[in-house]
Amino acid sequence: EKEIAIAIDGPAAAGKSTVAKIVAKKLGYIYIDTGAMYRSLTFSVLNNQIDINNSDKVINHLHDISIDINANQQVFINDENVADAIRTEEVSKNVSAIASIPEVRQEMVKRQQKLAEKRAVVMDGRDIGTQVIPDAEVKVFLVAGVEERAERRHTENLQKGFPSDLDQIKRDIKKRDKMDSEREVSPLKKAADATEIDTTSLSIDEVAENILSLVNTKM
Ligand code: C5P
Numbered sequence: 203e204k205e206i207a208i209a210i211d212g213p214a215a216a217g218k219s220t221v222a223k224i225v226a227k228k229l230g231y232i233y234i235d236t237g238a239m240y241r242s243l244t245f246s247v248l249n250n251q252i253d254i255n256n257s258d259k260v261i262n263h264l265h266d267i268s269i270d271i272n273a274n275q276q277v278f279i280n281d282e283n284v285a286d287a288i289r290t291e292e293v294s295k296n297v298s299a300i301a302s303i304p305e306v307r308q309e310m311v312k313r314q315q316k317l318a319e320k321r322a323v324v325m326d327g328r329d330i331g332t333q334v335i336p337d338a339e340v341k342v343f344l345v346a347g348v349e350e351r352a353e354r355r356h357t358e359n360l361q362k363g364f365p366s367d368l369d370q371i372k373r374d375i376k377k378r379d380k381m382d383s384e385r386e387v388s389p390l391k392k393a394a395d396a397t398e399i400d401t402t403s404l405s406i407d408e409v410a411e412n413i414l415s416l417v418n419t420k421m
Pocket residue numbers: 214215236237238240241297298299301326327328329330378382
């Protein structure tokens with residue numbers, strides 16, 4: 203059976219990672235969460251009190267650290283487990299600024315391309331179909347209304363026992379989408395050959411099934 207690359211892009215909280223994990227598991231592929239890489243750098247920059255507006259320092263810091271994600275989605279910066287630390291509001295608020303630095307993206311894309319070299323990957327992010335794996339056999343662009351996405355994230359937070367403010371989530375999602383869509387270098391954008399799936403009225407399993415049927419046509 204042929205091993206392919208699957209690129210899943212879309213705005214914040216569109217369900218990309220949830221669906222990507224299901225698809226990867228079904229196929230026995232590796233799942234790579236590229237957002238976790240940008241979040242890790244952001245966490246480390248904040249944690250080391252580096253000025254996020256000083257792009258030279260941010261870039262140098264990226265060259266100094268290793269970011270590793272294992273099969274269980276545990277994220278490590280130089281062997282320190284930061285899986286929870288990268289999900290804070292503080293990181294979410296600052297990540298889009300860090301991700302807009304061209305040299306940061308260049309280095310991240312290089313690292314991500316290396317991870318996708320052998321195929322058999324499901325990778326999610328904002329620029330996977332456009333920049334990281336432009337020749338991915340399957341490209342999907344997930345969308346859903348901002349209300350729906352905020353509601354889902356809110357419910358997820360409450361289920362996990364995290365404090366959660368629906369209006370705050372909505373504002374943060376809107377702001378992040380705006381920054382990610384308007385940045386100069388590889389903005390959030392549907393690749394011309396990507397299949398758009400509106401997940402607003404679909405269950406997680408239905409979205410996964412949709413993607414798996416696209417995969418079937420390529421194998
Ligand atoms: O996927 P997630 O929402 O965790 O990503 C966090 C942020 O990382 C995004 O809002 C975006 O600024 C950045 N990102 C990116 N390119 C990617 C993945 C994430 O710019 N491929």
